[in-house]
Amino acid sequence: MTKKTYRDAQGYLRFVDSGKLVHRWKAERKIGRKLQLGEIVHHENKIKIDNRYSNLRIFNSRKAHQAYHIKRAWTRGRRSKTLKR
Numbered sequence: 001m002t003k004k005t006y007r008d009a010q011g012y013l014r015f016v017d018s019g020k021l022v023h024r025w026k027a028e029r030k031i032g033r034k035l036q037l038g039e040i041v042h043h044e045n046k047i048k049i050d051n052r053y054s055n056l057r058i059f060n061s062r063k064a065h066q067a068y069h070i071k072r073a074w075t076r077g078r079r080s081k082t083l084k085r
Ligand SMILES: [Zn+2]
Pocket: 041, 042, 043, 065, 069
């Protein structure tokens, strides 16, 4: 990637020129279309700046995303909770 990025206040990478979130941009490339409003891009390994395709997962709603987190918390125990967010 040649475009310049920076970390925003939430810890996500954004492009300097457009201010667009890098993981959302990448997710759009992964699925080959624009993300709809309300679609959530999740970082599989919880590392917000790891925007490899394999680390990005798209949910069609906030609810579906939340449900996934709850399910993961169950199956993986408390390990994920030791990380911030
Ligand atoms: Zn998530």
